[in-house]
Amino acid sequence: MVRNLLDCNRVAHLGLFITGIRLLHGRRVFGDATAGLAHDLLTTFYRDHEMFYKYQQNYVLHLHIHYAEIYQNHGSLCNINTFSQEDIMGAVSKCKHGSRYWGDQLAFYLNIDFALKNSQQYEESAYSIFGSEGVFDETTLPVELIQVISSVHTSLCHCHDLNQCIKFYRRFRNKKQIVYHSLAYTKRQSSVSYFVKYNSLFGIIITFMSCDDKQYAIIKRHAVKKKFSDYFVSSPYHSLLSKPIDTFFFVLEKQSLQFDVVDVYSSLDMCIVIEEDDCFIVSPLSIYHEHD
Template identity: 40%
Template sequence: ASEIKNLLLYGLLPIFYQHLQVDKAAHIALFVCAIRIDFALQKIINQQEVDNGKRNEGAFDITRLSINNIDELLSWHKRVCDCNQTATCIIIYHRCVIKNQTYHSLSYPKRQSTNSYFVKYTNDRRDTLFGAIELFFTYKNSTLALINNYPNEHLFSDVFASSSYHSSLSKYINTYFYLLQAKPSSFHYVPIHKILNICVVFEKDDFIIVTPISPVYEHD
């Protein structure tokens, strides 16, 4: 049942939209949006139960990576701190619990095919951003993620620009599906409270489609 739900909520549209006539694809898109809105409302109703069972938040699973081999962290530390004890000032981790959800990083050797490292996040301007978590690290009393950012290509609703349903779809579809460039462009240093969701990623020839998923409460 969970496999069918996941296909319906997350995979149906990105997988099949290119193989359908645009209005038929738009019909499916409207259906998927309706299902996801209903699912989100159920999540809100059940959120109190989740809050009552919160796990300790923060980074865990210290890595053996040396900060001296990670130029992005060295340059960041140089900008924010004047100490010469980089190896003890910054501690690197493979995993992190954020809002009761376990996130992995690309540095985590046991992640295998699990994609819990590609995320939706935000910044101080409240932009919606996406990227792959390279690692987690702590600095003083803060926990951050080093994220390789994938820029937006264009709105997913543009796919349905020639459809008579384009106006209706635009109100909802761009909340659930995002079309991004195929390659990352820059690194961001993101406080973990600004990480919002894990995403499912669908790779196309020259772009990727991502869709944020509702929290799945793991037990690892």
């Protein structure tokens, strides 16, 4: 990781920028205080830029002090990025006819779009063009769970036939059509698609299962090792940085000692994971409709 290559203050200074942008990018993590906090981080980044980078203070750097205002006026950066704009421009140019009344046509097609979107919730899921929600892609009991599965079963169900009762699945699709992978899903190749945040805990989804008409994820929990901001204790930016950076980045133990059985419909946030020698650094995705 960069902290091994650069000195602590320089990394912390860069952290001001990254955390500031993360704050403005997704949900209002700190409510109405979000923009103000991001502004403090970005203006401090701007103020001290010259201490770390000589002769590189250009106009784009100056614009950082206006980001919070743009956020206040127009919303999160994820909603005003160029990809969505290009998307809609493409859609408009494809649907237009003739050379006049483009405004009316645009409104016409947008109305059709909204109508289709609204009607979708009345559709039977079996007829939906989307896949139906729930666990799918059946598999067998993962080796890791042989020891614990009977105690998991007794905690969930009173029947006596575990083999008939519990079924295992590789994947799960939630109400928003987001597909979660478990470790048992091998077609993911090298991508880490099975690491999630649930409540305030983190872990690897070993498998999905159904039991007694309910669906669960069995998650191998990785405990929080220390605060991410602890890497920057010696930096002058620590007090400013610690609160926001600790909501986006987490340092976890590599050893796991515990399995949790979690309702699949409770909130599972996918995480980006970086493996270090002595820990995992994870960051939950802040928004799903674009890459983070």
